[in-house]
Amino acid sequence: MITLPASINASLVLDIVLLVMLLVVAGAIVRTRSLLAAIILFGVYSMISAIWLVVMDAPDVAFTEAVVGAGISTIVLLGAILLTRGETEKSDWRKLIAPALICAAVGGVLIYAAMGLPDLGDASSPANAHVGRAYLEGTAKDIGVPNMVTAVLASYRGLDTLGETAVIFAAGIGVALMLGFGPRSSLASPPSNLGDRHVTLRVAAKLLIPLIALFALYVQFHGDLGAGGGFQAGVIMAAAITLHALVFGLRETMAAIPSRVARSVASLGVLIYAGVGVVCMINGGGFLDYDYLFPPAVEAQIPGWILGDGSHAPHWGQHAGILLIEIGVLLTVTATMVTVFYGFAGRTVDDARREAKR
């Protein structure tokens, strides 16, 4: 029997296999001339990255990568590619020399820098020693939620997450300003290709859309306890709405969720998030300091059985604050994704040509 050295374990083998797959997919993306194939390969790349992040014990990040990279961005890019030619031009190899040199130089610097990185999970590394350790030790005492990622993201670093939410909102508004908020003239006629051929798809979508929406809510409200939260849930919810649009047609979806509702909800989410911070300030705390979310008179009225087993301080304000701002994130992310999708899907090739002529 061959004995392997102790440093070679299953995790290392998985790492190597997944990274090789990433390299192969990246090479295929560079080589392919078909933009459609490149988009699908980007989805594959994201999915493999997500699996690798799970192996690295980062389920929250893996979750986001899977739903955003492999899910919604693939659909948005597919919507964009309908408006373009679908193939890249064959480029002159002499034009590629300078980018290739820059890539090689940056790659070399990164590889050189990676030699100086601390080991994975090294407790004395700068990232784990100072602030990181304070968060790990303080979460149970200060915040009282089991998922430390959520504690850091929503409470300790609530201001940063407010910034991220605002960035998503701004990006959505930017896309909508460029592409418009919804269908142009040519969408007025009902789509013609929805004959009886697609009955399987319609039945399956009717079964799936409620399940996907339910799963999004589970991810949303389970974020305190396990992997998940407002960002992931928002994208999953947007995927359910997008699936509806892909199967039943954009007109049906826009009748259910009009564009103005989507953009109002997007701003409502940011408003809820910032509003929670302002309420904390009114009650005497800092901005987004959830311990001050309830006035003490209200907090005394909350019955003890609602949350927790009494083993630590109850932190009603922290729980409620995280719940509220996550709802804000959910609303903004969902509505922004839907607005962006409307912007892409509402345009047709005819619209693009007409505007190019103008």
Add this chain to the structure above:
Amino acid sequence: MADILAWAGGGFVIIGAALSLLGAIGVLKFPDVYTRIHAASITDTAGASMVLLGLCLIAGLSLTTLKLVFIWMFVMLTTPVSANALANAAFGSGHKPRIGAFQIMRTDERRKTPRGVDAP
């Protein structure tokens, strides 16, 4: 007993992996888009089912098994439908089968066409 279940579960996982491998070979080797979809959907349905069944046996009666059953239901709901949609789209965009009763190309034509390129 638990040992036997774990071994049986491992066996099912290996069967599932073998089916997935067969599906991958089929995607590479089969002549046209419809047979390739057929091969790919073997990976998605039979392969995934066998792996999930094996994992259920290893996990025993627990919450994990319930979650695996939900995953199986989701897989069974989505992958046959996506294969159907793919074949439907291929048919709608005019791809013709290369083998079987609907074959339209003569043998000599098929030899001339490079692999991976479908008949117009």
